[in-house]
Amino acid sequence: MDNDISRLFELFETTPVLVAAYDEFDRLRYANKAFRTAFFIEPDATPFWPDLMRRNFNAKRGTVIHAADFEEWLISTQSRRGKTGFRAFETDLVDGRWLWMTEMVQKDGWMLCVASDVTALKAKSRTVRQDRDLAIKASYTDELTGIANRRFVTARIEDMLQPRGDAEPLLGCLCVLDIDRFKSINDQFGHQIGDLVLRDFAKRVHSLVRRTDCFGRIGGEEFVLTLPSTPVAQARLIVERMLVSVRKARPLPEHPDFQYTFSAGLACAQSGDTALSLYARADRALYMAKLGGRDRIHADDSSDDRSANAG
Structure with a gap:
């Protein structure tokens, strides 16, 4: 069993697929090399997801966030993040890459995030899908407060x-x-x-x-x-x-x-x-x-x- 775990860890560390796990408090508990590189996380760091997103937003790196007020964006996003057992969506990074990301949540609140680089897909198709994702987000968001509707x-x-x-x-x-x-x-x-x-x-x-x-x-x-x-x-x-x-x-x-x-x-x-x-x-x-x-x-x-x- 120990050998299997070591092999699995090695596979995670060498794959270009981004893999991360967050606990029920949204603190990062594991991230492979690809994930840490994409989101500028030190090898031993275990940041809370909001702090990670805030730090990268202020440094103009990581996830592209189209919002004038980061804190309003954060409330809106957290009101849906991890509330369903599974969701998949497309997101873009400041460095120009596009990721297809999935989030799988257990009943105790732990979340597994897996993302693949889909930059090679046609830009026109990506724009259509992003517009669709934004429309879905709007349909689930209270316009005044930014929380779930x-x-x-x-x-x-x-x-x-x-x-x-x-x-x-x-x-x-x-x-x-x-x-x-x-x-x-x-x-x-x-x-x-x-x-x-x-x-x-x-x-x-x-x-x-x-x-x-x-x-x-x-x-x-x-x-x-x-x-x-x-x-x-x-x-x-x-x-x-x-x-x-x-x-x-x-x-x-x-x-x-x-x-x-x-x-x-x-x-x-x-x-x-x-x-x-x-x-x-x-x-x-x-x-x-x-x-x-x-x-x-x-x-x-x-x-x-x-x-x-x-x-």
Whole structure:
């Protein structure tokens, strides 16, 4: 077995195909020579993917990123990165090369990236495919906040509810988040300030979302968070951290005393749930959180029962 592993490692190190593995926190855990060369990574370095992309963007090397604001591009990209079991796409490098890249994600969040150089393909064909990829990205992205939109996050809810061959009993949780008294923010400060608050909220919550989760805006001031394979107690802790982060927000420099909060409804997925029925229970829990005084989490009663039984 040791000889086989050594041979496999040698093959990876000598192939022109780019190979890398990231853990559930998006830290690089392995990259072969071709991958490290393409993205300017030192042999022993294990950077987080966002830090790697930021460093290369600032140095004008690595992946071509067509964005005036790198941080906005990063949020938009991370809202979809690693959220599906497999995806394939084409990307270009500053040095002129084009790569066909695949990402395969395990349930625990580890990701295998494999890329091949497709520079030899006709440029006209590449442009058509890139335009297609950009159109697909736009169809899954909320235009205002840059995170996932209703279409993408609904698909992730349906993925979470799919029957599993390993008969895993815990499907996960769904959380519906709603900014408190958002209408009064618009009425007092105007819709432009309201949009700024929405973007601030999306950025703050997104920074606390795990690789295996998906956070998206479904309309207005309402957002959804999927938490696959997560018990209610753990989901509560995750959302509580988000509540704390938003309480500290002061997004309006011209109004330093302005602050805002959000409420959250939590429901644990059960066998036989559909995306609609699970959302309805989480939305009902959100209503109870609002009635309870806002700026809090309320879990659907059946979710609490299920969590207690599981424990």
